[in-house]
Amino acid sequence: MKFGTKAIHAGIEPDPTTGAIMTPIYQTSTYVQESPGKHKGYEYARTQNPTRDVLQNNLAALENGQYGICFASGLGATDAILKLFKPGDEIIASSDLYGGTYRIMVRVFQEFGLTFKFVSLDNPDNLKAALTDATKMVWIETPTNPLLRIVDIRAIAAITQEKGIQLVVDNTFASPYLQNPLDLGATIVMHSVTKYLGGHSDTVMGAIVTNDEAIAQRLKFIQNACGAVPGPQDCFLVLRGIKTLHVRMQRHCENAMQVARFLQSHPKVSQVYYPGLENHPGHALAKEQMRGFGGMVSFTLHGDSLPEAVKVMESFTVFSLGESLGGVESLCTHPASMTHASIPKEEREKNGLKDTLIRLSVGIEDVEDLIQDLKQAIG
Ligand SMILES: *Cc1c(COP(=O)(O)O)cnc(C)c1O
Numbered sequence: 001m002k003f004g005t006k007a008i009h010a011g012i013e014p015d016p017t018t019g020a021i022m023t024p025i026y027q028t029s030t031y032v033q034e035s036p037g038k039h040k041g042y043e044y045a046r047t048q049n050p051t052r053d054v055l056q057n058n059l060a061a062l063e064n065g066q067y068g069i070c071f072a073s074g075l076g077a078t079d080a081i082l083k084l085f086k087p088g089d090e091i092i093a094s095s096d097l098y099g100g101t102y103r104i105m106v107r108v109f110q111e112f113g114l115t116f117k118f119v120s121l122d123n124p125d126n127l128k129a130a131l132t133d134a135t136k137m138v139w140i141e142t143p144t145n146p147l148l149r150i151v152d153i154r155a156i157a158a159i160t161q162e163k164g165i166q167l168v169v170d171n172t173f174a175s176p177y178l179q180n181p182l183d184l185g186a187t188i189v190m191h192s193v194t195k196y197l198g199g200h201s202d203t204v205m206g207a208i209v210t211n212d213e214a215i216a217q218r219l220k221f222i223q224n225a226c227g228a229v230p231g232p233q234d235c236f237l238v239l240r241g242i243k244t245l246h247v248r249m250q251r252h253c254e255n256a257m258q259v260a261r262f263l264q265s266h267p268k269v270s271q272v273y274y275p276g277l278e279n280h281p282g283h284a285l286a287k288e289q290m291r292g293f294g295g296m297v298s299f300t301l302h303g304d305s306l307p308e309a310v311k312v313m314e315s316f317t318v319f320s321l322g323e324s325l326g327g328v329e330s331l332c333t334h335p336a337s338m339t340h341a342s343i344p345k346e347e348r349e350k351n352g353l354k355d356t357l358i359r360l361s362v363g364i365e366d367v368e369d370l371i372q373d374l375k376q377a378i379g
Helices: 003-009 050-062 074-082 099-112 125-130 153-163 213-226 232-242 245-265 283-289 306-315 345-350 367-378
Strands: 067-071 090-094 115-119 135-141 166-170 188-192 206-210 269-273 296-301 331-333 358-361
Touching: 003 050, 003 245, 050 067, 050 206, 050 232, 067 074, 067 213, 074 099, 074 188, 074 206, 074 213, 090 099, 099 115, 115 125, 125 153, 135 153, 153 166, 206 213, 245 269, 245 296, 245 367, 296 306, 306 358, 306 367
Parallel strands: 090 115, 090 135, 135 166, 166 188
Antiparallel strands: 067 206, 188 206, 269 296, 296 358, 331 358
């Protein structure tokens, strides 16, 4: 089955009791048993819920994985993955990382004795140099947030496989429509479903997909033991969102390409970060590893004046200023004060994230209106 057909049909059957084509919202906390221990496979809704089961199977199919597990948020999924490890275990993460991922690693799990190293992994040789006997997992994002660097999943996976350790790829920015990390050798793919998968800015959710049965069992155990499950209504909304994922992603990619080209030609813009541009350092790799370049574009203005960048962000009328991304509507974010504020300023600047960087999540509106809005806001 090809992607669009899978998005609409994989794992989804008409409801067996009524034939309803849409998966029902099983809004229940418990299930009636005929006799103690004699039930229909469902005991308590933290452990199992039919609406969630359907979504999990659908997501697993989209990532070409066998096991899908949904969580109450992307960070709920990250939390479960980090609980696979023990004090003394070392995790190497790419230095260009979602702020909340950095925060849970350093401010929560470091307190419990895990150790973290943040390394620039757009050069895989840096990983080889950083590995130690204590390293148990490598965590990457690609394209990275907010600088849209491209990390070579296949090259990183070759190193982690040789060492017998796990590779986690946060695939939020690409979505399974553009990239399937498990096919390239990753052990676990993680998503903030809140973003492109949900696609309508109306749900917070996370997901993990893997082909490793032992890891899937352990993650399911952790989910049930620790409790970060999504509600059935949210699962329904995401199932509905995913039915148009392929159509939305096509338009996100087309619009972002035009926005990036417009910004590149604008005299006030100093730098545009978009992997679809030929002069982007990761362009060739993105072409090979992804099926499109995505909907995220970042840029800076000449002069690097923060008040000027703020004025642009305040002047938008179609783009809305807000955290998050991946919805049908265009958003703009100021990473330094919003998504990445939890990373210390000197750490941010070391990684090339300037305080004047503006990040766009290009939506699926008519692109002429988006470009007009950029024109009037930048001036
Ligand atoms: C939003 C986001 C997360 C966190 O997900 P939540 O659903 O907000 O908990 C993790 N990684 C990336 C790349 C994100 O954009």
